[in-house]
Amino acid sequence: MTFRANQREATAPAEPNGRVPRHVAIIxxxxxxxAAERGLPRTEGHRRxxxxxxxxxxxxxxxxxxxxxxxxxxxxxWSRPAAxxxxxxxxxxxxxxxDLADLHRNGVRITVIGERANVPADIVGLIEEAETLTxxxxxxxxxxxxxxxxxxxxxxxxxxxxxxVKRGEIDPAAIDEATIxxxxxxxxxxxxxxxxxxxxxxxxxxxxxxxxxxxELVFLxxxxxxxxxxxxxxxxxxxxxxxxxxxxxAARSGA
Numbered sequence: 001m002t003f004r005a006n007q008r009e010a011t012a013p014a015e016p017n018g019r020v021p022r023h024v025a026i027i028x029x030x031x032x033x034x035a036a037e038r039g040l041p042r043t044e045g046h047r048r049x050x051x052x053x054x055x056x057x058x059x060x061x062x063x064x065x066x067x068x069x070x071x072x073x074x075x076x077x078w079s080r081p082a083a084x085x086x087x088x089x090x091x092x093x094x095x096x097x098x099d100l101a102d103l104h105r106n107g108v109r110i111t112v113i114g115e116r117a118n119v120p121a122d123i124v125g126l127i128e129e130a131e132t133l134t135x136x137x138x139x140x141x142x143x144x145x146x147x148x149x150x151x152x153x154x155x156x157x158x159x160x161x162x163x164x165v166k167r168g169e170i171d172p173a174a175i176d177e178a179t180i181x182x183x184x185x186x187x188x189x190x191x192x193x194x195x196x197x198x199x200x201x202x203x204x205x206x207x208x209x210x211x212x213x214x215x216e217l218v219f220l221x222x223x224x225x226x227x228x229x230x231x232x233x234x235x236x237x238x239x240x241x242x243x244x245x246x247x248x249x250a251a252r253s254g255a
Contacts, residue, residue, distance in 0.1 A: 019240040021193035023067040024060065024232075025215070027207055028052070030199030030223030043087045048225035050091055054099070057108065059229035060140055063236060067141040067189060071207050075115065075149035089123060092146070096126045100133065107139030113185035114148030115156075143189060150209040157183035186211055194239045196232075198224045214246050 028049060035045030053070065060068045073088060103110065110130040119127075127146070160183040164170040170179065181187065191211045195204075200221040204212065218235045220227075 020064050020236060021216075021239050022065070023069070023190050023192045023194070024065055024235075025069040025071075025192035025195045025208055025212065026056070027071045027195070027197040027205060028224040028227075029197055029201055029205075031225060033199065034223035034225045042084060045223075045225060046084075046088060046091055050095055052225050052227045053095075055228040056232060057103070057140065057142060059232045061106065061108075062229070063232065065140065067143060069113075069143035069145060069189070069192065069208070071145045071148070071205075073114075073146050073148070074206065075147055075152055076206065089120060092123060093126060096130050100130050103130075103142070104134050104137065107137045109134045109137040109139075109141045111141060111143045111189070112146050113143060113153070113189075114146045115152060116147065119147055141189070143186075145207065148185070149206045150204075151206055153185050154180075154210060156185075180210070184210060191215065194218065194235065196220060196235050198222055198227055198231075214244070216242050216244065 031045035031049040032042040033045075034048065035042050056070075057068065072092070077088070078085065100110075112127045112131060116124050116127070157180055161170060161175060161179060165172055165175075186208070191213070192208065192215045195208070195212050195215045196218050197204075198220050200219065202219050216239050218238050220231060220235065222231060
């Protein structure tokens, strides 16, 4: 199963008020439980989860979403059995080698956030190849959070700010939220409008903690391998039904 190779114009769905989030972030959870409930190995759940990624990217393009961020491998996932981690890395290798050309043809830009210091060198090379090849694409920005943890990201940002202060480039009294934001992994990426988590779990699991301060959160009971276009549309409809106030009284005209 590959991404659509034809170049179609993105068309937004007929939502009641036409509100489609610019940026959707997704915690792709439940691969292992999906497999266990079917008497299958966890690795099969991860393999089917990759198929859900392909469906979701196609659906995001159809909906006119500008950015989609996928939590693919957390910094805590290293604690999983070595064989499972190795399999996940193998899937990443296959995904980039097999799907990169289709993603590029469809105008998808790939951006990878997270720590790369302890990632196998060949995977770092594939990531850099994907980012370089697709850097000029504008149809959809596909952000992959790989070897990522939000607390670690914030620590790295604070260190960068501290180093800039030490060099005399930043006045400590001038440090504000925007200063921290410019030093995060997501500095060039708008904050998510909508965060989706599959599997029914009701937590953020160290994902984009700074960035989702005002995001709408949608928790879905289905496992990630069952996620697709209709589930994404349902989450977007839920997003469209909400009144986003950002701490104020009302965001919608006439409210």
